[in-house]
Amino acid sequence: MARKTGVANPEQIRTDVDCRAARPKFESGEWSATKISDVTGGGLYLLITPDPSRPGKAGSKLWRMAYRFHGRQKTYSIGPYGNGNDGTVSLSTARQKRDAAKALLAQDRPVDPSIEKQFERHRQAAERPFGVWIDERLAEKKTEKIKRGRLITVRSPETLALLERWAGYLKDRFGALHRQDIKRPDTLAFFRRMQAEGRLETRDRVHSIGEQVCDYADLEGDGYNPFRACKKQLTVNVSTPRPGVTELQDVARLFRLIMPSWENARFGDVVGDALRLDALTIPRPGMINEMEWTEVDWDGKRWTIPAAKMKNGWDHVVPLSRQSLAILRRVQQITGNRRYVFACAKDVPLSSRTLCHRLRALGIDTKTEHCAHGFRTTFSTLCHHEEINEAKVWDGDIIELQLAHLDSDSVRAIYKRHGPLALIGSRTKLMQHWADRIDSFADPRKIVPIIASPEGFANQSI
Secondary structure (H helix, E strand, C coil), X not given: CCCCCCCCCCCCECCHHHHHHCCCEEECCEEECEEEEECCCCCEEEEEEEECCEEEEEEEEEEEEEEEECCEEEEEEEEEXXXXXXXXXXXXXXXXXXXXXXXXXXXXXXXXXXXXXXXXXXXXXXXXXXXXXXXXXXXXXXXXXXXXXXXXXXXXXXXXXXXXXHHHHHHHHHCCCCHHHCCHHHHHHHHHHHHHCCCHHHHHHHHHHHHHHHHHHXXXXXXXXXXXXXXXXXXXXXXXXXXCCCCHHHXXXXXXXXXXXXXXXXXXXXXXXXXXXXXXXXXXXXXXXXXXXXXXXXXXXXXXXXXXXXXXXXXXXXXXXXXXXXXXXXXXXXXXXXXXXXXXXXXXXXXXXXXXXXXXXXXXXXXXXXXXCHHHHHHHHHHHCCXXXXXXXXXXXXXXXXXXXXXXXXXXXXXXXXXXXXXXXXXXXXXXXXXXXXXHHHCCCCCCCCCCCHHXXXXXXX
16 A cells, blocks of 8 residues: 655645645545645646556646636646646746736637637747658658558658658758748749759659658648649650550560570579569569568469559459469578568568569660669550450459559449458469460470460459
């Protein structure tokens, strides 16, 4: 049982001495919080809570004011008691703040002091320099997020480095200014200088960050955004799609180049196997680089990419063909005791440039001909246009689900209703057919079987 000391609490707060002497109350054998009213009234009181580690001592002393607003009992938090330094509130200051709150309540149109305090905090926050807002926005991008009820992972170090570099341009020019002091002519001149230097991609990235930070810093909701206002007066940057072969003779040449193993490759040609699995499973290349052994379901013959790694924030299931499983079993003998499937010298993901570097080593121009991301283009084009007797072999929703494209309403509805295993039977047949077709490209003597009739795929039930 806690021991009660002999010092009594002051009945009311009259002087600063009473504030310092105030302590929790002892009741029913234990210390508990208590309120001591200020002698000047007005609902002001000191709330004293006990310190669990020091019986009889105060853990905190907080100024509060009880009041009614539109007939409802409320509490106004003034701040912690202290000498007025380091964010604390002295007795005299607490009384002044109480009087100011009472004045708000006494107006012809009463103002809730608690709400007004929140507004004041927002006004003070809005007065921060633009550079502070940029840093806060970048800090948010480095943390994990919840999207559609799922945890989204932090961005890769490479992506964060790029974001910081692009944000650095904004901080150098506008960091010391406040949002309202950034004018449209200044932002226009800033981006036109980048434009004149031919840095259109950088200009667009920096412009996007500036627009986002301005919206983020708009606590008052005034909509002022000088970055958005200058967009129409900048030259449009027409981006070039990432290259991927789609002509059958080019596709055949590509797969004849990548499917054989390099006899003299390091680490048992783990990089080559990563490239081959990328072609067989057609995820975004970053997913191959960061693939982990725990994501592979050997019994179910599936690879589940967790939502935290996916662009759309949903788990993505990739059916594994016989060819894909053969690659994974071969790689397992080399990296099976590691976290990452395609780890080489160290147990770390492959670099984002590794797969394209291998393509270039095979004589493929990754800027104009075919890059690692281009396998998705190849797969999509060939599967969407595959026909038997002038009828499509594969329903478009099946293909888009396997590409993790949730852009169309129908695909999004299917996924939301059935989750990662939506149309999994049809997708499994599709991926095995795709792997067999790759084999036929690499070796024309191989014949690709058609697994089901066109009608069977076009009208596959969910």
